[in-house]
Amino acid sequence: MAALTDFAGRLAVVTGAGSGIGRELVAQLVAARARVAACDIRLGAVRRTRTEVLKRWPDGQVTAHECDVTDATALARFRSEMSEAHDSEALHLLINNAGAVGGASFVADDPSEWERTFAVNFHGTYLTTRAFLPMLLAADQGVVVNVASVNALWASLGSGTAHTAYSTAKFAVRGFTESLIGDFALHAPHLSAVLVLPGHVRTAMPPPPPPWRRAFNAALAHTSATTASDAAVQILHGIQTGQWRILIGADAERVDELIRADPTSGYS
Numbered sequence: 001m002a003a004l005t006d007f008a009g010r011l012a013v014v015t016g017a018g019s020g021i022g023r024e025l026v027a028q029l030v031a032a033r034a035r036v037a038a039c040d041i042r043l044g045a046v047r048r049t050r051t052e053v054l055k056r057w058p059d060g061q062v063t064a065h066e067c068d069v070t071d072a073t074a075l076a077r078f079r080s081e082m083s084e085a086h087d088s089e090a091l092h093l094l095i096n097n098a099g100a101v102g103g104a105s106f107v108a109d110d111p112s113e114w115e116r117t118f119a120v121n122f123h124g125t126y127l128t129t130r131a132f133l134p135m136l137l138a139a140d141q142g143v144v145v146n147v148a149s150v151n152a153l154w155a156s157l158g159s160g161t162a163h164t165a166y167s168t169a170k171f172a173v174r175g176f177t178e179s180l181i182g183d184f185a186l187h188a189p190h191l192s193a194v195l196v197l198p199g200h201v202r203t204a205m206p207p208p209p210p211p212w213r214r215a216f217n218a219a220l221a222h223t224s225a226t227t228a229s230d231a232a233v234q235i236l237h238g239i240q241t242g243q244w245r246i247l248i249g250a251d252a253e254r255v256d257e258l259i260r261a262d263p264t265s266g267y268s
Contacts, residue, residue: 001181001192003242004093004143008033011088015069015128016098018045020203021147024232025095027053030060032236034093037082039067041098061086069098069124075131083135091135093239095145096125096173101205103165114165121169126176136191143239144180145194148173150252152197153259154266158211181244192244196235197256199249200225216258216265223251 004010012029016022018040026038030053040046043066050064063085067078083089099121103114125146136142151157152174155167173195180193200208202225213221226234226249238246247253259266 001143001194001242001244002141002190004141004192004239007093007236007240009035010092011035011037011086011090012093012095013037013039013082013091013128013132014095014097015039015067015124016147017049017064018042019049020205020228021198021201021231021235022095022097023049023052024228025097025235026050026062027056028229028232028236029093030057030062035061035086035088037063037065037078037086039065039069039078039082039098041066041068069096069128070119072127072131075127079131079135089135090139090142091132092139092141093143093145094129094132094136095147095235096128097145097147098124098128099147099149099205101166105162106164108162109165117165118169118172121166122172122176125173129180137188140190142188142191143194144177144191145196145235145239146173146177147196147198147235148177150197150199150249150255152195153252154255156215156266157209158213158215161209161211192242194239194244194246196238196246196248197252198226198231199223199247199252199255201228201231201248202226203228216255219254219258220251223249223254225249 012034017038029036046064068074103117149170151167152170157163177195184191231248
């Protein structure tokens with residue numbers, strides 16, 4: 001993909017910006033002199049992100065917005081608000097980072113929880129990209145970054161732990177992102193798509209359960225979690241160097257290697 005080498009003056013949208021990787025992405029983009037529209041379903045959390053970022057970079061350009069990424073009407077309102085706030089009809093960087101865990105079992109758990117998990121993780125990514133597509137098309141160069149998961153490679157947390165909704169949604173995010181690469185090449189060659197595959201990152205989301213460590217004959221037992229700050233560094237570096245597939249953490253790299261070598265090994 002074409003590298004977006006310089007963020008200075010570029011306009012970026014970061015979803016799920018109220019904490020974790022999203023908050024770090026906002027901070028690092030503002031430090032690189034990008035203009036950032038940060039959104040989260042929790043208005044108080046994204047406002048705290050803005051406050052913390054501006055304490056470190058008082059001249060930074062960052063706005064905070066409340067938005068439920070599963071709601072097309074809310075996304076249209078967010079797009080209008082951020083376009084007006086930043087006085088721009090063009091968007092250069094869309095980072096679909098919002099996500100949620102839940103709905104573990106297709107068989108045993110409440111379908112509404114399963115569907116909500118899928119809605120946030122996949123439909124939120126799709127709907128946000130759809131909402132901002134006109135602004136991306138209006139830019140001289142644009143990048144769509146979709147944060148999936150190691151569970152887009154391996155639909156499990158280890159034996160004895162169902163993980164269907166989250167894994168299914170993240171596999172869909174992976175397929176959507178990879179398919180955009182060809183679609184953009186044909187119909188919008190100034191746009192690029194980037195797939196991010198994090199393993200365990202220290203955020204507010206729960207850590208993997210013990211079966212995760214025992215999977216693949218304990219191949220993941222000694223891997224450590226990546227910090228949210230390091231994850232953001234790797235994502236932005238990947239964008240700047242033209243990577244379309246970014247693995248975050250030793251555990252993600254190991255799972256990728258093992259599943260490629262023997263796809264059946266993760267489910268035995």
